[in-house]
Amino acid sequence: MSNEKESSSTELKIFEAARDVFQSKGLEGARMQEIADKADINKSMLHYYYRSKEKLFEKVYELSIIKLMPQVASLLNEEMPLDVKLRKFSMKYLELIKANPDIPLFVIHEMNKNPGRLKKFIAKEIGKRVQPFLDQIKEEREKGNTVNLPPEQIFVNIMAMLVFPFLGRPVLQVIFDMDEKAFSQFIAVREAFMPDYLVSMVMKKEQ
């Protein structure tokens, strides 16, 4: 009577291999054989544990999102002044994304090819979690403490500053001729200036 979610070694190996392959090649680009090879198991085991490529993909996709989104959302919903929150968010979010640098492009690409999939897992769930943060911005804006932009625009500006380098990484590495090490250094620099910079972008400095 093994436990409900014991995740046999094989099942786990498959999932981890699938996550790597799907995240780097996408649903269409991934090959079941490649996943099997990477997991070092027989291809039939993929179908034994997960019924189909689609099912396996959805598990990976769901987990990829669930791994990041709630952590991000909870950061946004803690109770603290906006400027403090911005600094903390910058640090924590960059930390998080450094540990999962492939997820943003992965999610965006698959969303693009199948917009319905995200809704299946989260849809408004994210929107609802972002809303309190937008409300906080709105409040500060009405007090004249922020730059005079709609909260949604400010939110997008913040996300752009944090995520874009990871989305555009392959292009940036070519343009600036950066190897992996140089790119890491580039991100390290961003981590250093971004907390203050975000605050300066969002909070009003002069009236």
Added chain:
Amino acid sequence: MSNEKESSSTELKIFEAARDVFQSKGLEGARMQEIADKADINKSMLHYYYRSKEKLFEKVYELSIIKLMPQVASLLNEEMPLDVKLRKFSMKYLELIKANPDIPLFVIHEMNKNPGRLKKFIAKEIGKRVQPFLDQIKEEREKGNTVNLPPEQIFVNIMAMLVFPFLGRPVLQVIFDMDEKAFSQFIAVREAFMPDYLVSMVMKKEQ
């Protein structure tokens, strides 16, 4: 004695269909049959005019990049004060990207799957064109006119603000529950505030 590059109607129809399909589904996701159907021609014509899927894709990929990059680069290299240039760049670039909203994600996705491909067409060509702009920022920075960040970081910040909404579009549309019209409106708002906002992000306001 037809001219060298007359581009028969069929050849052109194929290219346009291929561009649409490749840009929305990617190299792996695209089906030759779908391209043929969309172009309303026999599938064999794809191979008659372009030898293979790979060749056809490269034509599309190359043209997609060549269509945008030089225009962007030339904007960056015109001779004018930095703040004027930032405003102009914001307006022109958003105009350009609105007309080709799928290209950024398309290029980034394919770059991610095959980093070598971009190099084949442009590689340092882009870097070289960006360099004068970085130099201009460097100059202004040394005069104390810009925020105290490395020019590369400032450049990435600028591109992030302009491109990110188009990359993250599918996710943003879900989070903010925007239909196409609402998204267009969202972009219109950005176009309005971005010129001044970019200047405020880059140029030093107080010392």
Added chain:
DNA sequence: AATCAGTTTAACCATATAGTTAACTTTTGT
């Protein structure tokens, strides 16, 4: 030891897909 469920394997299947071929039609040059 025998049994049985869970696990693993190799061989196989069905289908989708890029690409080819050869016959045909249309256009063009003389």
Added chain:
DNA sequence: ACAAAAGTTAACTATATGGTTAAACTGATT
């Protein structure tokens, strides 16, 4: 008008790929 070239089509091929199956193995339970 004729022939050659260019363009177009349907039928076909080869292969890659997701998925199935049935036999074999394993380890626990009796």
